[in-house]
Amino acid sequence: MLIKRERIALLGGGTFLFILLLYQFAISPVRGRMEILEGRIQKREEALKEITKLKSEYLALRENLKSVEQGLAARGKDFNLFSFLEKLTVECGIKERLSSMKPRERPVSDCYKQSVVEIKLKGIDLSELTAYLYRIENPNRFLTINNLRLKPQRASPGKVEVSFEISTLILM
Numbered sequence: 001m002l003i004k005r006e007r008i009a010l011l012g013g014g015t016f017l018f019i020l021l022l023y024q025f026a027i028s029p030v031r032g033r034m035e036i037l038e039g040r041i042q043k044r045e046e047a048l049k050e051i052t053k054l055k056s057e058y059l060a061l062r063e064n065l066k067s068v069e070q071g072l073a074a075r076g077k078d079f080n081l082f083s084f085l086e087k088l089t090v091e092c093g094i095k096e097r098l099s100s101m102k103p104r105e106r107p108v109s110d111c112y113k114q115s116v117v118e119i120k121l122k123g124i125d126l127s128e129l130t131a132y133l134y135r136i137e138n139p140n141r142f143l144t145i146n147n148l149r150l151k152p153q154r155a156s157p158g159k160v161e162v163s164f165e166i167s168t169l170i171l172m
Helices: 004-075 081-091 126-136
Strands: 098-107 112-125 144-152 159-171
Touching: 004 159, 081 098, 081 112, 081 126, 081 159, 112 126, 126 159
Parallel strands: none
Antiparallel strands: 098 112, 112 159, 144 159
């Protein structure tokens, strides 16, 4: 028969062993699993924030596309970039400085094609050029000026030789 002190020690050891086994086989795995799940939840919340951000960007881009399409449609199906630029050259009084205009088109997608006109002007002063470019880049026309190159003319101070491209999208 065990004495009282041995029973208390045995009961204490058994309790300690039970708590240790309970922690090792029940609490610790559950706790580890909870940490893993909390990590997954955090990653999914970050992914949800990213998706929400992308959704708002997509909606803004879609609205922007809709306004561009409306603007392109408002220009009319018969809009011709080459004709428009030629008319604008006459209106600005720089027709005699026009060296060349070369049009080209290329498909961009099933719905759009890009119309590009390369323009070269010789002997134009900067104020005339600025007025011409200002009239081209009206936001309602959806025209873009690309590859602008200026070269001063030595024979005529204050005059430049300029070449650039004007491009726009056209609904097909």
